[in-house]
Amino acid sequence: MIVARDLQYRLRNKRKILNGISFNLNKGEFLAVFGENGAGKTTLLDLLMGFRRRNGGELQVLDMDPGTDPWRARARIGYLSEKVDIPGDWDGKEFLSFHRRFYDTYDLSRETALMEQFNVRYEERVGNLSAGEIRRLQIIGALATGPELLVADEITAVLDIIGRRKFLKALQEQQKERAMTVVLATNIPEGLETYADKILLISRGRQILFSETRAVLDDNNDLADAVAKRLERL
Numbered sequence: 001m002i003v004a005r006d007l008q009y010r011l012r013n014k015r016k017i018l019n020g021i022s023f024n025l026n027k028g029e030f031l032a033v034f035g036e037n038g039a040g041k042t043t044l045l046d047l048l049m050g051f052r053r054r055n056g057g058e059l060q061v062l063d064m065d066p067g068t069d070p071w072r073a074r075a076r077i078g079y080l081s082e083k084v085d086i087p088g089d090w091d092g093k094e095f096l097s098f099h100r101r102f103y104d105t106y107d108l109s110r111e112t113a114l115m116e117q118f119n120v121r122y123e124e125r126v127g128n129l130s131a132g133e134i135r136r137l138q139i140i141g142a143l144a145t146g147p148e149l150l151v152a153d154e155i156t157a158v159l160d161i162i163g164r165r166k167f168l169k170a171l172q173e174q175q176k177e178r179a180m181t182v183v184l185a186t187n188i189p190e191g192l193e194t195y196a197d198k199i200l201l202i203s204r205g206r207q208i209l210f211s212e213t214r215a216v217l218d219d220n221n222d223l224a225d226a227v228a229k230r231l232e233r234l
Contacts, residue, residue, distance in 0.1 A: 001027045001062065001149065001181045002048065008056030009043055016205055017043045021057070023200050023210045027148075028179035030171070032196035032213070034189055034227050040205040041185040045153045048183065049079060062149060075103060078147035080138055080155040088127030092120055096141055103145040111144035118166055131158040139167055143174060149181045150174075156186050164188075168195050193223035201227060203234055 007021035018040045025031050033041050046052040047059060050066035059066060062073040086095050092115075100106040115122065118136040126134060135155055142150060150171065156164050172195060174180040184196075193213055201209040208230060209216065218226050 001025050001029070002183070003060045004057065006057040007047065007054055007059055009047060009052065010055050018205045021202065021207050025181060025183070025198065027181055028175055029197045030175065030182040030195055031184070031198045031200060032189070032192050033183065033185040033200045033202070034187070035202040036231060037187070038204070039202045041202065042153055044202070045151055045183065045185055048151055049077070050074065076148045078142035078145050078150040080142050080150070080152040082135070082154050082157065084138060086126045086134060086137070088125065090126050091123055092126070092137055093122040095126065095137060096144075099141040100144070105146045107144055107146050110146065111140060114140040114143055114170070117170065118163070132160055132163055135159055136163055139170070143170055146178065147180060149183070152182070152184045154186060156188055171195065189224040189227045193217060193221060199227070201230055203231060208234070
C-alpha cells in the first residue's frame with residue numbers, strides 16, 4: 001500500500017526537512033505519525049499526496065509514484081487537512097456537491113449517514129460553523145468517497161472530545177468494512193493505542209522510530225506517555 005525507503009526532502013536553500021524516512025504500510029493498516037512541531041509530519045504527508053516531490057529515496061503509494069504528474073491515484077485517496085479552506089458563503093450541501101464531483105466512488109447514502117452521525121446540517125453556512133464543525137464536514141466528504149487510503153494531517157486538533165471519538169470510530173468502521181488504510185499525523189497520541197497498528201516517530205526531520213504500536217507501549221499501555229518519553233530522551 002505504502003512503501004518509503006530513505007525518503008529525503010530539502011528546500012532550495014538545501015536545508016533538510018526530511019532525512020532518511022523509511023516505513024511500510026499494508027492494506028487496511030492504521031499508521032499514526034508523531035513528532036514535535038516542525039518535525040516534518042506535514043511535509044511527509046505532502047510527499048505521500050504528491051503535493052511535493054522528494055529529493056531522494058523511493059516512495060510508492062497505491063503501487064504508484066506520487067511524484068509522477070498527473071497522478072490518477074489521488075481519486076482513490078481521502079485527504080483531510082486544516083490547510084483546506086472552504087468558502088464561507090457555501091452551505092454544507094454546496095460543499096459536498098462540489099466535492100463529490102471528483103470521485104466516481106462517492107456514496108450518497110454513506111454521506112447521509114455520516115451527516116447524522118456527526119450531527120452536521122446541510123443548510124448551515126460554513127461561515128457560521130466553528131473550526132471543529134468545519135472539520136466534521138470535511139470528514140464526511142472524505143469518508144463518503146469510500147477511499148482506499150485516508151491521509152489526515154492534524155485534523156483532530158480542533159475536534160472536541162465527542163467529535164474526535166466519532167472520527168476515530170468512523171475510521172475503524174471503514175477499516176473493518178472495506179480494509180481502508182489510514183495515515184494520521186497528529187500531536188495528540190492520547191487514545192490512539194486502541195486504533196493505530198503502527199507508529200512513526202520523527203524529530204527534526206529524522207526518523208526516531210517505526211514500530212508496531214504494541215511494541216512501544218509501556219506497562220500502563222499509555223501511548224502518549226511512551227511517545228513523550230521517547231522525545232524527551234533526544
